[in-house]
Amino acid sequence: MSSERGSSPASSVPVSPSTPHPHVVLCKGINGLDKVVLRGTRGSSAEVYLYGGHLTSWKNDHGEELLFLSSKATFKPPKAIRGGIPICFPQFGSHGSLEQHGFARNRFWVIDNDPPPFPTNISNKAFVDLILKPSEEDMKIWPYSFEYRLRIALGPGGDLLLTSRIRNTNSDWKPFSFTFAYHTYFSVSDISEVRVEGLETLDYLDNLQNKGRFTEQGDALTFESEVDKIYLSTPTKIAILDHEKKRTFVLRKDGLPDAVVWNPWDKKAKAMTDFGDDEYKHMLCVEAAAVEKPIILKPGEEWKGRLELSTVPSSYCSGQLDPQRVLLGS
Numbered sequence: 001m002s003s004e005r006g007s008s009p010a011s012s013v014p015v016s017p018s019t020p021h022p023h024v025v026l027c028k029g030i031n032g033l034d035k036v037v038l039r040g041t042r043g044s045s046a047e048v049y050l051y052g053g054h055l056t057s058w059k060n061d062h063g064e065e066l067l068f069l070s071s072k073a074t075f076k077p078p079k080a081i082r083g084g085i086p087i088c089f090p091q092f093g094s095h096g097s098l099e100q101h102g103f104a105r106n107r108f109w110v111i112d113n114d115p116p117p118f119p120t121n122i123s124n125k126a127f128v129d130l131i132l133k134p135s136e137e138d139m140k141i142w143p144y145s146f147e148y149r150l151r152i153a154l155g156p157g158g159d160l161l162l163t164s165r166i167r168n169t170n171s172d173w174k175p176f177s178f179t180f181a182y183h184t185y186f187s188v189s190d191i192s193e194v195r196v197e198g199l200e201t202l203d204y205l206d207n208l209q210n211k212g213r214f215t216e217q218g219d220a221l222t223f224e225s226e227v228d229k230i231y232l233s234t235p236t237k238i239a240i241l242d243h244e245k246k247r248t249f250v251l252r253k254d255g256l257p258d259a260v261v262w263n264p265w266d267k268k269a270k271a272m273t274d275f276g277d278d279e280y281k282h283m284l285c286v287e288a289a290a291v292e293k294p295i296i297l298k299p300g301e302e303w304k305g306r307l308e309l310s311t312v313p314s315s316y317c318s319g320q321l322d323p324q325r326v327l328l329g330s
């Protein structure tokens with residue numbers, strides 16, 4: 001599905017007169033929802049819906065889409081958009097009493113034209129700052145006041161950088177705790193040709209086995225059935241090798257100790273109304289997360305969680321995936 005579906009670039013406007021980068025515009029996306037388009041200097045781009053603060057597209061310099069977005073994604077609030085990068089906050093999954101994955105992914109965020117300064121230099125990046133504050137209705141289900149600032153930036157090399165800054169703004173000295181994930185859906189050529197490096201030998205909680213704790217074996221992960229695991233205390237760098245595309249996604253994360261790996265496979269795919277029956281073959285979620293140990297913030301305190309995504313060409317051909325194919329050179 002084209003990410004331009006339903007958009008109207010004619011009505012595009014620069015996000016803010018104070019935005020130093022000319023390649024950031026606000027326009028209408030699918031179903032008239034507001035979206036921000038970021039354009040890199042060499043052809044890369046990213047699209048962010050204000051609904052959910054949700055990245056729905058990330059393209060490289062050749063215009064190739066790097067994120068998976070379901071052809072059945074509805075773009076109809078209050079349902080979250082299926083694909084891209086939903087934000088799971090203040091709860092990951094069903095690890096708490098809130099709705100699955102919390103409410104940030106189905107709230108309307110706004111553009112933050114005057115965010116507190118960042119220590120990092122962003123002069124060579126196209127970026128947008130979004131903010132989410134709880135409504136009175138939100139406070140009824142999660143009685144805490146917060147400011148969630150999300151910066152999405154596209155670097156000159158096409159790398160994508162997401163920075164979340166969450167501040168406890170309660171005035172009554174109430175601390176709060178939350179769990180979190182950047183629920184990233186990567187686009188892959190064929191799930192059975194993909195492997196993930198960086199999670200081997202780690203402990204994980206298996207959502208398919210009552211959140212039981214197990215230890216991963218020594219090999220890189222490969223996929224031949226449904227997977228829904230939360231890897232604990234993972235390294236800051238994880239790689240997803242797409243053998244067929246000869247492309248490797250590199251995730252670098254900070255403040256996010258865990259990593260969720262999810263693919264619904266055929267049966268669950270069929271059960272989801274906003275997901276095509278065979279689409280599981282072309283996606284893999286690897287989610288930088290903080291789940292096992294909730295983040296606790298006292299009033300006035302701020303937490304920061306950073307995710308950097310980039311791609312490198314890979315001509316991986318060790319034969320581990322399918323020795324037969326490598327030997328035959330097919």
Ligand SMILES: O=P(O)(O)OC[C@H]1O[C@@H](O)[C@H](O)[C@@H](O)[C@@H]1O
Pocket residue numbers: 080093100101183207228229260262287
């Ligand atoms: O359908 P949702 O709410 O977007 O969730 C999709 C999946 O998200 C993953 O992060 C969870 O680990 C899975 O258990 C869940 O099924």
